[in-house]
Each structure stands twice: as C-alpha cells, then as structure tokens.
Amino acid sequence: MDLLDLAPDAVRRARSDGAEAAEAFAISFTTRSIYIEDDVPKVGEDRQEGGLGVRVARGKRVAFASTTLASSEDVRASVASAIDSLGQVPEDPDFSGFPTETAKGEVAGAWDAATASTDVSGLLEAAKAFTDAAKASKSTSVPKAVFRIQDYAIRVANSNDVVASHRGTLVLCYLTAKCGSKGKFGEGILKALNTSIRGIDFPELGRTAARRAAENLKAKTFKGSRAGVAVLDPLDLGEIFLQSVGSSANGENVHKKRSAWVGKIGAEIASVGVTIRDRPRMPRGLASCVADDEGMVTRDRTLVEAGILKGYVADHHHAPLLSTPAGNGFRRAVATVEGSYTRPAETHVSNLVVEPGRKGLDSLLAEVDRGVYVEKFASPEVNEFSGSFALEVRNATLIEKGELTDHVKFGLLTGNFYDGLRKVVGIGKDLVPSHGFLSTPGCAYVPPMAFGGFELVGQK
Amino acid sequence: MTEFLTVAVHALDKAGARFGDVRREDRTAFVVRAANEQIQAVNRIRRQGWGVRAFVDGAWGYASGTSQDADDVATAARRAVAIAKADARAGVPKIALRAMPSLRKTIRQKVKVEPSDVSGEEKIAAVMDLCRAQRIESISSTNASYSESDWSFELANTSGARVSWREVRLRIAGQTIAAEGDRREAAYEFRDGTVGWELVKGMDLAEFGGGVAQEACEMLKAEKPPAGLRTVVTDPGVSGLLAHEVMGHASEADEIVKERSFLTHQVGKKVGSPLVTMYDDGTVPGAHGSIPFDAEGTPSHKTKVIDQGIYRGFLHSLETSGALKARPTGNGRAQDFGRRVWVRMTNTFFAAGRQRKDELLEETKDGVLTKSWISGMEDPVGGGFQAVTQSGFLIRKGEVGPRVRGMTLTGNALSILKSVDMVSRELKLDGGTCGKGEEDYVPVSAGGPFMRCKIVVGGG
Numbered sequence: 036m037d038l039l040d041l042a043p044d045a046v047r048r049a050r051s052d053g054a055e056a057a058e059a060f061a062i063s064f065t066t067r068s069i070y071i072e073d074d075v076p077k078v079g080e081d082r083q084e085g086g087l088g089v090r091v092a093r094g095k096r097v098a099f100a101s102t103t104l105a106s107s108e109d110v111r112a113s114v115a116s117a118i119d120s121l122g123q124v125p126e127d128p129d130f131s132g133f134p135t136e137t138a139k140g141e142v143a144g145a146w147d148a149a150t151a152s153t154d155v156s157g158l159l160e161a162a163k164a165f166t167d168a169a170k171a172s173k174s175t176s177v178p179k180a181v182f183r184i185q186d187y188a189i190r191v192a193n194s195n196d197v198v199a200s201h202r203g204t205l206v207l208c209y210l211t212a213k214c215g216s217k218g219k220f221g222e223g224i225l226k227a228l229n230t231s232i233r234g235i236d237f238p239e240l241g242r243t244a245a246r247r248a249a250e251n252l253k254a255k256t257f258k259g260s261r262a263g264v265a266v267l268d269p270l271d272l273g274e275i276f277l278q279s280v281g282s283s284a285n286g287e288n289v290h291k292k293r294s295a296w297v298g299k300i301g302a303e304i305a306s307v308g309v310t311i312r313d314r315p316r317m318p319r320g321l322a323s324c325v326a327d328d329e330g331m332v333t334r335d336r337t338l339v340e341a342g343i344l345k346g347y348v349a350d351h352h353h354a355p356l357l358s359t360p361a362g363n364g365f366r367r368a369v370a371t372v373e374g375s376y377t378r379p380a381e382t383h384v385s386n387l388v389v390e391p392g393r394k395g396l397d398s399l400l401a402e403v404d405r406g407v408y409v410e411k412f413a414s415p416e417v418n419e420f421s422g423s424f425a426l427e428v429r430n431a432t433l434i435e436k437g438e439l440t441d442h443v444k445f446g447l448l449t450g451n452f453y454d455g456l457r458k459v460v461g462i463g464k465d466l467v468p469s470h471g472f473l474s475t476p477g478c479a480y481v482p483p484m485a486f487g488g489f490e491l492v493g494q495k
Numbered sequence: 496m497t498e499f500l501t502v503a504v505h506a507l508d509k510a511g512a513r514f515g516d517v518r519r520e521d522r523t524a525f526v527v528r529a530a531n532e533q534i535q536a537v538n539r540i541r542r543q544g545w546g547v548r549a550f551v552d553g554a555w556g557y558a559s560g561t562s563q564d565a566d567d568v569a570t571a572a573r574r575a576v577a578i579a580k581a582d583a584r585a586g587v588p589k590i591a592l593r594a595m596p597s598l599r600k601t602i603r604q605k606v607k608v609e610p611s612d613v614s615g616e617e618k619i620a621a622v623m624d625l626c627r628a629q630r631i632e633s634i635s636s637t638n639a640s641y642s643e644s645d646w647s648f649e650l651a652n653t654s655g656a657r658v659s660w661r662e663v664r665l666r667i668a669g670q671t672i673a674a675e676g677d678r679r680e681a682a683y684e685f686r687d688g689t690v691g692w693e694l695v696k697g698m699d700l701a702e703f704g705g706g707v708a709q710e711a712c713e714m715l716k717a718e719k720p721p722a723g724l725r726t727v728v729t730d731p732g733v734s735g736l737l738a739h740e741v742m743g744h745a746s747e748a749d750e751i752v753k754e755r756s757f758l759t760h761q762v763g764k765k766v767g768s769p770l771v772t773m774y775d776d777g778t779v780p781g782a783h784g785s786i787p788f789d790a791e792g793t794p795s796h797k798t799k800v801i802d803q804g805i806y807r808g809f810l811h812s813l814e815t816s817g818a819l820k821a822r823p824t825g826n827g828r829a830q831d832f833g834r835r836v837w838v839r840m841t842n843t844f845f846a847a848g849r850q851r852k853d854e855l856l857e858e859t860k861d862g863v864l865t866k867s868w869i870s871g872m873e874d875p876v877g878g879g880f881q882a883v884t885q886s887g888f889l890i891r892k893g894e895v896g897p898r899v900r901g902m903t904l905t906g907n908a909l910s911i912l913k914s915v916d917m918v919s920r921e922l923k924l925d926g927g928t929c930g931k932g933e934e935d936y937v938p939v940s941a942g943g944p945f946m947r948c949k950i951v952v953g954g955g
Contacts, residue, residue, distance in 0.1 A: 069582075070835065073753050076585045079578035080557040081571075082833040084544065100539040103561040116539045123615035124537045125623075155578060159585065178755040178876075179932070209932050211755075213876060218760055222876040226933075251877065256907075260722065291530045292635040293672050295679055371934075373833070377524075377540045413881040414872035418901060420672055420679040423955030425903035427881040429874070445879060447905055447953035449722065473934050492722040492953040494906075 038063045038085040038104050039190035039200070045089050046192045048114045054091035054121070056194045057114075058133045060328060060366065061087050061104065062376050064187035069158040071180040074166055079155050086376030088366070091117045092133075095126035101377045133193040134351050134361065138332040141202070144319030147231040150204040151186040158182045161208075161237050168241025169212040175245045178222075181209040184232065187372045191330035199330035205321065206232050207370050212244035215252045223247025223430065224411060226270060228369065228468045228478070230319050247410060247430045250442045254431075257446030257493030264406035264460055265448060265489040266399055266434070271415040273469030273479035275424075276387060279452045280311060281477055282419035284338045286349030286357045287382035295420060295453060296344055304344045306459040308392070311339040313348050315362065315385035321369035321468055321478045322385040328476075329364035329380045336360070338387075342457075350382040365476035374474055383476040391482040392462030399461045399485050401437040407491050408432045408439060409448060422453030428491070443493070450489035461485035500651040502565045503547050506572035508653055512549035514592050514813075515575070516652035517568065518790060519545040520832045524644045525610070527619050529626040531637055534619060546832040549575040550814075553589045554582035559833040592817040595654040596792035602660045604787065606691025610643040610665065613692045618643075621695050625669050628704025633712050635674035639704070641667045641695070650792045660787040664938060665694045666926065669704050673711035680717070680900070682710035682885065684867070687926035688781045713898055714886050720902035720954035721889070726862035727904065727950045728855050728890065731923035735941030736871035736882040738773050739843045739929070741908035742766075743941070744873035746775070746800050746808075747826070747838040747931075748815035757878035757909075758806060766806040767912030770848055770946075773801040775810055777825050777841030783926025784842040784939035791827040791836055798824045800843075804912075812838045830935045840929060845943030848918025852945045855917045862890040863952055868925070869901065878908045880950075902954035911948050919945035 042061035049057035063085040070078040085104035090097060091114070098120035102113040166177045188202040208227040213220050223244040227235045267275075279295075288294040296304060305311075315333035317323050327333055329351050337345050349357055350364030364380035400408060411430035418424065425447045432439045463483035470478045500517050507515030524540040545568060546559035556578030558571035622639045629637035642665070649659045668685035684707045686694055729737065742758070750756035758766070777786050777795030786795050791813050799807050809819070812827030815838055828839035856864065867885035874880070882904045889896040924942035 066833070068835075072749070073588075075587050076554070076582040077587055078555040078557065078835050079582050080559075080833075080835060081574055081578060082557075082559045084559075084561050084833060086542075098537050098539075100541075102541045103543050105543070105561050105563050113541070116541075120537050120539060120615060123619060125534050125619070127533065129533075155581060159581070178750075178753040181932070181934075209934075213755060218757075220754070220757075220876050222755075291638075292674070293530075293638075293679075295677075297635075377542065378538065379536060413874060413879065413905075414870065416870055416883060418681070418955075420681045421900075421955075423900060425883075425953040425955055427872070427879060427903065427905040429877070429879070444877065445906055445951065447722070447903055447951065449903075449953045449955050451955045473930070473936075490722075492951070494724040494951055 039188060041087055041104060041110050042190040043192040043198060045087060045110045045114055046194055048110060049089060049091045050194055052114055052118055054093060054118055056092040056133055058090045058193040059087060060376055061190050062187060062372060064185055064372050066183060066185050067155055067158060068181060068183040069162050071162050071166060071177055074177050076159055076162060087113055088376040088379060089113050089117045090379050091121060093121050095128060095130050096121050096124050097127055097130050098124050099379045129356060131355055133195055134197055134329050134331040135195045136332050137197045137199045137330045138325040140325045142316055142318060142323035142325060144230055145323045146202045147204045150184060150206060150232045153184055153232055161232060164237035165210060165241040168238040169245045172245035174216055175212055175214045175248060178213045179211045183207045185372055191328060193330060197330040199326035201324045204230050205369060206235060210240055210244050212248040214248035221248045221252025223251060228321055228470060230321060251430055254442035254444040257443040257491060259493055261407060261491040264403045264485050264487055266403060266408045266483060266485045268410040269467035269481045269483050270469050271412050272484060273481045274415045274471055275417050275452060276479045276481055277471040277477060278417045278419050279422060281384045281387055284347050285382050286347040286353040286359055289347050290353050290356050295422060299344050302344055303342050305339055305342040305456040307342045308462055309339060309342050309456060309459055310390035312337050312388045313384050314388045317386045320386040327362050327364045328366045331361045331364060333362040334360055348382060348384055350380055353382055368474050368476050369478040370470040370473050385477060387479045389481040391464045391466055393464055394461060396463055396483050399463050399483055400434060402461060403434045404436055406434045408434055417452045422451040424452060425449040446491050446493040448489055448491050455486040455488055458487035459484060460487050499565050499568060500649060503568045503572045504651050504653055506569040507549055510573045510576035512551060512576050512653060514550040514595060514653055515548060516650060517545060517547045518832060519649045521647045524642060526642045527622045528640045529622045532626050544832040547572045547575045549579045550592060551576060551579035552583040553587035554579045557835055590818045592813050594816060594823050595813060596656040597654045598792060599657045602787035604661045604663050604689060606663050608692035608696060610692050621700060624700045625704045628701045629669060629671045629708040631708045633673045633675060634671055634708055636672040638670040652792060656792045658788055658792045662689060662786060663691060664689055664783060667695055669707040671708040671711040673715050675715045678715060680711055680714035682707050682714060687783050689783060689785045690781050717886055717898040717900040720887060720899035720952060722953040723951060724949055725952050726859055727948060727952060728859060728862060728864045729946045730865050731942045731944060732868040732925050733865040733882055733884060734845055734943030734946045735925055736868050737880060738845050738943055739840060739941035740871040740873045741880045742773055742800060743840045743843040745875040746810050748809040748811045748819055749838045750875045751809050752815055752818045756875045761806040762808055764806055765804050766909055767801060767804040768915040769804045770915050770918045771801055771804050771912050772846040774799055775840050775843045779842045782842040782924050782940045786841060789825045789827045790829040793823045793825045793827060795841060796825040810838055812836060828937045830937060834935055839937050840939050842924055842940045844924055844941060847920050847922040847944045850917055850919055852919045852921055855919055855945050855947050856890055856895060857893040859890045860892055864888045864890055864895060880908045880911060881905050900954055902952050904950045904952050906951045911950055914949040915946050917947040921945060
C-alpha cells in the first residue's frame with residue numbers, strides 16, 4: 036500500500052461521511068541519523084513514519100484531525116474524528132474554501148537521489164570526514180555531533196480535485212568541537228543544512244568548528260561597552276531574519292495585527308541596499324516546491340526591494356483577506372518533517388533570501404573601524420513584535436581598524452533589529468541557509484551583514 | 496504485556512543484543528487556538544508508534560516505526576542490532592550497563608477531572624473566554640490556546656522489565672499584543688501541569704486574561720533596561736532558568752562522561768553560596784515534568800544536585816550509570832518513539848530559603864527585579880548563562896520602581912551562584928519543553944524562589 040494514496044482516499048471518505056469540503060495531507064518519510072560522542076559513532080537511528088492530516092469543512096465550520104498512518108483504518112478514524120469536531124467548532128467567517136489551483140513538477144535539487152540512497156555507512160563517512168578534520172587541530176575532540184538525512188514524499192488532495200505531490204531530501208548536521216585540557220575547555224558549535232549530502236564540505240566544517248573552539252577557549256570576559264559596527268555571521272543572522280522579517284512579512288500576523296509591519300506597504304523599512312525575496316522556486320532550496328502544503332501553486336516574490344516593503348506572504352486562508360497571492364501555506368519544517376501531518380498548513384515564508392552583495396567577509400571586516408564580529412550567539416532570539424534583543428555572544432571577536440583582535444565572551448550584543456535593518460552598512464556575497472525553531476516551517480538564506488547601532492555590553 | 500513487545504524482545508535477544516528494549520507509545524492530543532476572539536484551530540492528534548533499541552559493546556542501534564504488524568517490529572529489532580554492531584566496530588569504548596530495570600508494574604496517572612469527560616464545546620468556550628478577557632484599550636491582538644495530551648507507554652526489555660504508564664498534561668495560555676503608534680509589546684502567561692481539566696476549572700479566566708492584557712499595556716510604557724553587572728532579584732521563573740539551563744544541563748551525566756561539562760570534576764566542591772540547594776525531582780505531584788518512569792523503565796527519582804552550595808552529583812540514564820558506576824536516577828528520556836534516549840531533566844529547581852520576597856526587595860538599594868521568563872540557553876562547556884525575561888522593574892532604595900522592557904541576563908554561572916546572598920521562602924515551578932542542543936524536546940519544569948545575586952543584564 037502506498038501511504039500517499041490515502042490522501043485522496045481520505046478526501047473521498049470525508050465527503051461521503053458528511054463534509055461539504057475536505058483536504059488531506061499525507062506524508063511518508065525515513066530518517067537516518069548518526070550521533071557522534073567523543074569522536075566515535077555512539078548511536079545510529081533508522082526511523083520510518085507515515086502520517087495523515089485531514090481538514091474538513093461544513094459551511095463556515097472547519098476542523099482538523101491527524102494520525103500516524105499504518106492502515107486504511109487510520110484514515111477512517113481520523114476522518115471520523117475531524118467530522119465529529121465539526122459539530123463543536125464555531126463558524127470561521129473568513130473561511131473561503133480550499134485551493135482550486137495547483138502545479139505539477141519539481142524544483143530542481145529539492146530531492147537528491149544520492150542523498151536519498153545514503154545509508155548509515157554513508158553517514159559514517161561524513162561523520163568521519165568532519166571528526167578527522169576537527170581532531171587535526173591541537174587538543175581538539177568532537178564531544179557531540181549529529182548527522183541526519185530525511186527522505187520524504189508528500190501528497191495533498193482536496194475536494195476541488197486538487198492533487199499535488201512533492202518529494203524532498205533534507206540533510207541536517209549539528210556539530211561541536213571542544214578544545215582544551217585539565218577542566219578548561221572552549222567549544223565551537225555549527226550547523227549545516229542542505230538538500231544534498233554532497234553539498235556539504237565536512238572537512239571544512241571540522242576545521243571551522245575546531246577554530247571556533249580554540250577561539251572560545253582563548254576568549255576573555257568582555258568588560259565595559261562598545262558601540263560601533265556589528266558584523267554578524269549568516270548562520271545565526273538567518274535565524275534572526277526568520278524571527279523578525281519572517282514574522283513581520285507573514286500575512287497571518289499582519290491580518291491579526293501581530294506584525295510590526297502592519298500597514299507599512301510602500302514604507303522604508305530597511306536600508307536602500309537591502310532586498311529580500313521569498314523564493315519557493317529556488318533550485319536546491321530547502322523549502323522549495325512547486326505547490327505548497329495546501330497544494331497551492333507557489334511563486335517567487337519580492338518582499339522588500341531596495342529597503343521598501345513591497346508585500347507579504349500568505350496561505351490560502353489569509354491571501355484574500357490581504358489581497359495578496361497565496362502559495363505560502365506550509366506544515367513541514369526544513370530541519371525535520373517529523374510531526375508535519377499533526378498540524379494544518381499555516382502561513383510561513385519558504386526560502387527567505389537576502390539579496391547578496393559583492394563583498395567577501397574579509398572585505399566587510401576590513402571596512403570596520405571599530406566593532407565586533409559575532410560568529411555564534413548562545414541563542415539568536417529577537418523579539419518579533421518590538422525587534423529588541425540582547426544576545427549573549429559565544430564566539431565573538433573585537434574589530435579595530437579593520438583587523439580582528441581579541442576574542443570575547445560573557446558579553447551581550449544589544450539593540451533593536453528593526454532599527455538595525457535601517458542601518459545596514461555592508462552586505463556580503465555568500466548565502467548560508469539556516470532554520471528557525473525546529474518544527475517551524477521556512478528557512479533563510481542570508482549572507483554575512485554589517486549593522487550600525489548595536490552595542491556590546493559586558494561587566495562594568 | 497502484549498505479544499507485540501514480546502516478539503521484539505525475543506528478536507533482540509536472538510540477534511545478539513547485550514541489552515535491548517522496546518517501547519510502544521500511543522499519544523493523543525486536543526488543541527484549540529483562538530486569535531482576536533475567533534477560533535483559529537481545533538485539532539485532534541493521534542500518534543502511535545514504537546521504538547526498539549539494542550546495546551552492543553558500548554554502541555546503540557535504534558529502529559522505529561508505526562506498523563502494527565509483529566513481523567515488522569521483529570525486523571526492526573534485528574536492524575537495531577545491526578546498526579549497533581556497525582557503530583561498535585568504529586571503536587566505541589566498551590561499558591557495562593548496570594541496574595537494568597526488571598520491574599513489572601503499571602502506573603496510571605490519575606487526575607481529578609478527566610479531559611476526555613469534558614466536551615469539546617466547553618474547552619473551546621474556555622479559550623474564547625480567555626481571548627475575550629484580553630480585549631482592553633491599546634490591545635492590537637488577543638491570543639489564547641489550550642492543549643491537552645494523554646500519552647500511554649508500554650515498555651519491555653531483555654532484563655525482564657514489563658512496565659506501562661500514562662502521562663496526562665494540560666496547558667492553557669494567553670498572549671496579548673499591545674500597540675501604540677509603531678511600538679508593539681507582547682505579554683504571555685500560562686498555567687500547566689500533569690493535571691486534568693481541574694486546572695482550567697479552578698482558574699478565573701477573566702482575571703487571568705485581563706492580567707495578561709494589562710501587562711502588555713504596561714510594557715508599552717516600559718523603559719530600556721540598564722546594562723552591565725547589576726544586583727538582580729530573580730523571580731522564580733528566572734531562578735528556574737538558572738537551575739535548568741546552567742546547572743541542570745551541565746549535570747546531565749552524558750556531558751560528564753564526555754567531559755563536556757564545566758561540572759565534571761566539581762563533586763564535593765563549592766559551586767554556590769551556602770544558600771543554594773538544588774534538586775531534579777521527577778516525582779513532584781502535578782508538575783509539568785513529572786513522570787512515573789523514564790523512557791528506560793527506571794522509576795522517577797528525587798536527586799539532590801547541590802546541597803548548601805556544595806555540588807553533589809549527576810543525573811543518570813542506564814548508560815551513564817554504567818559508565819560512571821552510579822545508580823540510574825530515572826533521567827533517561829526520549830522525545831518520542833523514534834528518537835534516542837539520553838539524560839534529560841524532569842523538574843529542576845532551587846530549594847526555598849527563609850526570607851520573604853519583600854525582605855529581598857527592601858534590602859536592595861539599587862537593582863533589578865525580573866518578571867517572567869521567555870527563554871534560556873545552556874552552555875555546559877563554558878558554564879555561561881543566558882536567560883531572556885519578558886520584562887522587569889528597577890529597584891531603588893528598597894522599593895520596586897519603574898518597569899523596564901525585556902532583558903537578557905548573562906554571566907558565568909558559578910560566579911552568579913556564589914553571589915547569591917538572599918533567598919525567599921516562596922517557591923514556584925513553571926512548565927515548558929526542553930531541547931538538548933536544538934532538538935529532542937521533552938516536557939519539564941523549572942523554578943525556585945526569588946534569589947538575589949549579581950548578573951550582567953542588558954536589553955534593546
């Protein structure tokens with residue numbers, strides 16, 4: 036039995052059981068993981084799962100139920116559960132039915148055959164390449180690392196005869212290196228994301244993690260304060276973009292007046308050099324697809340052009356409320372597709388891409404008279420409503436007259452990210468992907484960027 | 496115990512596992528969300544599946560699935576053994592497990608009012624009431640959510656254990672966004688626990704929701720928080736973050752085995768002032784992180800981690816108790832049937848002191864009082880601390896003064912704990928979910944009393 040065929044089956048059953056309209060999302064995936072502990076593979080995982088999410092409607096009443104998929108009996112139970120809920124939910128005055136428009140085909144590189152066929156021994160090779168490179172640095176080990184591949188296939192069907200299919204591969208690596216001895220250690224932490232395992236340079240990641248660990252060991256407690264330019268590494272910066280821009284450009288948040296950019300179409304919200312796009316059709320993009328998780332056709336769109344807010348993204352529910360195109364209804368995250376069937380599609384960005392500049396990181400740093408270069412925060416969290424933040428730096432280096440000087444820790448980089456977007460003083464050229472909270476759909480591709488107006492604060 | 500599990504255990508034995516277990520889970524959930532006095536989602540979720548793991552010469556192999564066919568679980572058991580053997584060949588240090596559970600017991604968590612006995616309409620009405628209660632002047636968005644989960648587990652292992660248990664959790668939350676011009680501020684409050692519908696039944700939702708809304712409005716007028724090293728009175732939530740994120744994660748014995756914790760060689764040494772005592776306790780009645788058994792079948796336990804400033808020891812799974820020749824503490828937990836088991840906290844908190852909260856404030860000439868936490872991040876290697884608060888207050892001459900916006904607290908954990916000079920008698924636990932690294936989320940709680948100490952603060 037192909038589990039994905041249960042999606043159209045669920046729609047037919049829902050209609051015959053009393054739903055006026057129905058939508059079903061089925062997913063089947065395998066996950067293979069290797070966990071490295073103290074330089075050697077300690078745990079290997081092989082997971083297989085299928086799931087179904089069913090949304091049913093009667094008039095303006097809408098309800099949802101989901102289940103793991105093992106048999107057609109699960110479809111019956113899930114449909115019955117959703118229909119049972121219809122009798123309890125109030126009407127949703129904004130409900131406008133399910134999509135009527137879809138698309139066929141694939142975005143190049145969203146699914147990679149070689150990655151899909153990589154087994155545990157292939158993952159062990161990748162792990163060894165990373166570990167060997169990290170350990171080549173003096174007094175360095177790999178205390179913990181995760182190497183994971185997911186191979187998944189999706190089918191969305193609805194009672195408007197929409198049937199959309201998608202498949203993808205995801206590679207997620209969470210990597211650490213530790214440097215030091217006698218109870219004094221520094222740590223470097225990295226992540227890598229790709230749709231292809233061949234797209235990740237594991238030896239280079241090993242060397243980078245080792246360097247960060249050594250610098251973290253050498254870092255001094257930051258004292259005093261330092262205003263100036265902050266140059267931010269793209270991995271953590273991407274998460275910040277997802278929390279701020281991803282949230283404020285989210286049409287659902289705009290409709291609910293949760294967004295910081297309500298009513299700001301046409302307003303200058305960033306420096307003139309900043310252009311941001313949502314690119315679901317980007318080749319090899321982690322969130323790329325021709326149809327979203329509601330089956331709706333996707334389109335690349337410009338959200339911010341030369342600093343001016345041009346538009347929002349929306350799912351099928353919110354698009355008509357904002358007079359904006361749909362195609363951004365997502366359930367699956369880019370870090371993992373686990374659990375994606377347990378929630379209905381909601382508005383999220385797909386691949387949020389900051390238009391890269393022409394400068395390499397070295398050139399960006401060379402232009403800074405006084406500031407700080409932050410490679411890793413403890414946790415890159417920004418208040419999505421106000422934009423304010425204060426982030427503990429874990430890998431940071433002071434900049435003096437274009438040169439990197441002292442490594443520092445136990446300091447807070449403080450500021451307001453929405454203000455910072457208006458004070459961008461440099462944009463690098465190399466895009467790096469990052470994801471937000473593990474189960475949140477969408478990802479960001481951003482380059483290193485330099486911001487004015489932030490301040491590093493330490494002990495006084 | 497079902498034949499299904501017995502088949503898996505026999506297959507593990509026959510394939511050559513030194514030790515192995517199989518855990519079957521049946522998880523149901525009901526979720527209601529509302530925004531701006533409209534129901535946004537009514538979701539019923541069911542996830543069923545099983546995970547088999549095999550231990551061979553120091554390495555683990557995991558295989559999981561959702562099929563209900565006994566042949567499939569037997570195949571998975573053999574696959575788990577094969578994965579473990581492949582990992583073991585890569586040179587994992589050999590360890591002997593000890594104190595493997597061999598219990599035969601069933602514990603069904605009891606609640607006063609079974610959530611399943613309450614109608615969906617009543618739950619939806621409660622969420623709407625909470626949403627409406629937030630609608631006051633200056634509010635741009637009101638949000639409320641309710642979730643209940645009912646999880647059943649069955650576990651069997653090759654040492655003869657046959658245990659089953661049930662965990663029930665409820666959570667209800669309100670979030671208000673207040674706006675004034677371009678400025679937006681959010682306030683969030685929740686109640687949760689291993690409890691039934693009595694949690695909601697005992698709440699005054701109008702008062703609760705009104706309080707959240709009032710909080711958001713007051714934050715519009717809040718000042719920028721001070722920056723630098725300050726005298727801070729941490730509220731129970733932030734005290735809990737200090738307990739959980741820094742001392743708790745660094746006490747997870749897998750980090751000790753890897754020497755990835757700054758507490759590795761600290762047993763018997765002073766890590767805090769004599770006023771500091773800390774526990775991890777999975778047996779606290781009603782607390783969100785309480786569990787009858789961990790995911791290995793070990794009964795939950797109360798572990799004293801710090802005793803009057805002296806560090807006492809670690810939290811263990813079966814594996815770490817074998818590696819460090821200690822007793823398992825019931826801290827081997829897994830996100831779900833498809834994820835690995837490793838050392839995780841349950842309810843982690845500092846013990847109450849003898850002073851009143853008011854005394855802490857009255858004796859503080861110049862400082863900051865924190866108000867509610869948003870997030871925290873661990874740093875087991877470096878012993879660093881990051882906690883993000885929702886807001887706070889200045890303390891001037893012993894009195895609580897103006898409100899300040901959300902801030903981040905950072906610094907070296909041992910320096911912070913050694914600076915603790917006053918501890919209140921009030922103690923509270925807040926529930927949440929905890930990830931390790933960036934994944935593997937399990938329900939926990941953290942808390943403590945009001946504590947006065949020195950911490951670096953800053954905010955945007």
